[in-house]
Amino acid sequence: MNEHFFSEQDFRNLDAASQHFAQHDGFMSVLPGSRGFFHYSKRICMLGESFVSTSTSRTGWGYETKNEIDGFLISIPLSGEFHWTNSLGSFEAKPGSIVLLEQRMTKNASYSEGMIWAMAFISYNDLFRALILLLGRTPKTRLLFKLENSNQRASNAIRLIIQTILQVASNTQPPITHVTAHLKDALINLILYNFNNNYSSILLDNSTITTPTPYVINNAAAFMESSNSPALTVNDVAIHAGLSVRSLQLGFKKYKNMTPIAFLRMTRLKAARQLLKTSTHEITPQSIATQCGFSNYYLFKKYYLETYSETPNETKLKYQQATKNVGADFLRDLI
Incomplete structure (x- = not known):
């Protein structure tokens, strides 16, 4: 089940x-x-x-x-x-x-x-x-x-x-x-890493992790960038890349200077911000969040505010107003 x-x-x-x-x-x-x-x-x-x-x-x-x-x-x-x-x-x-x-x-x-x-x-x-x-x-x-x-x-x-x-x-x-x-x-990994068990020595020993090549990590990153599925998890990415989760995490830390989940979130936030800047009035921030792989608008808004110091609505309104101003200036120049 x-x-x-x-x-x-x-x-x-x-x-x-x-x-x-x-x-x-x-x-x-x-x-x-x-x-x-x-x-x-x-x-x-x-x-x-x-x-x-x-x-x-x-x-x-x-x-x-x-x-x-x-x-x-x-x-x-x-x-x-x-x-x-x-x-x-x-x-x-x-x-x-x-x-x-x-x-x-x-x-x-x-x-x-x-x-x-x-x-x-x-x-x-x-x-x-x-x-x-x-x-x-x-x-x-x-x-x-x-x-x-x-x-x-x-x-x-x-x-x-x-x-x-x-x-x-x-x-x-x-x-x-x-x-x-x-x-x-995240909860399961937290438990495995923070409670002593018979695999703790292996999990906490980085020397047991195979370091992936930059090509493999770039391939994993491209897979993440191409997917807007809200159900995509780090486990899915590791399976696609043919890596253990620890190898995937090590590779992203080494070549991208961030965790896989942080990279996925950053990629989707960037895509959402671009759409908020360029979308028409009829397209709502909620629909943009869904389009970019965020199924929960509360979390999307939280991460967006933390990253860009403004809400999705504020971004959309700001760029809509800027577009109106450019249009008004253009009409004035014609007159």
Whole structure:
């Protein structure tokens, strides 16, 4: 299942919550809070087999599971605390910590009353595919993470990506995959690089990266310039160029002095700016953004303002006025 979609859910009784989780995890038994009540709400964006969410436990709740879902769960408590038990023992997490768990090893978990937390679940299949693209080969052993509950730098970055995905997904008309695919890739790479795992030494060792030739990078750049597909990702470019993602990133840094995603964004912003300067009054900045590969106008406007210190509308109006002035001067000269 590769569908990406956003939803908001509010469960005020145990039966509704149990029915919901039965659809997504038939091995989970939902438990009420300590006072016997149940109220749990969340904003969630499904990303194919993975998802991100922010949740609030107003009454406290918990679950027991015989989980067979293969993937890793990252939880970032913002208030309150939660406890969990897995095959290694019992643990707890409070605000200021970040927890990465292998979901299929979890036996039970409980969330305190008033707890708010951000969460990302990344399926093993998604992590495995990303690892293949980073390494440029199929991994020989299963990906394993070391248990961690404190990584503040990673916590802030992951929380920001989760918030961005939820904000973008909630403000974009479906389908949203062409918007969220880039952010999902960024989240997975952030996890692989910032949490110790059995491939960390390879991923962090630049000597293991094959340096591409300028020709290959120019070919990749031309491919990016020729595509206005909003769904185009760095992974797609790496596959087209016949490179690992790390080799692609190294080559762009060496020959273009920027990351592949920054190059793609710059190329599309330049094309959009040119169209804003020359398009007729009837063509809107929103349609120009779409034409140049930006499916989310909010993000396009944000990047455009950061790059050119003016909004797309301001650029369009400024050059329309300049064109009018040139026309008026021309008519005066004729008279």
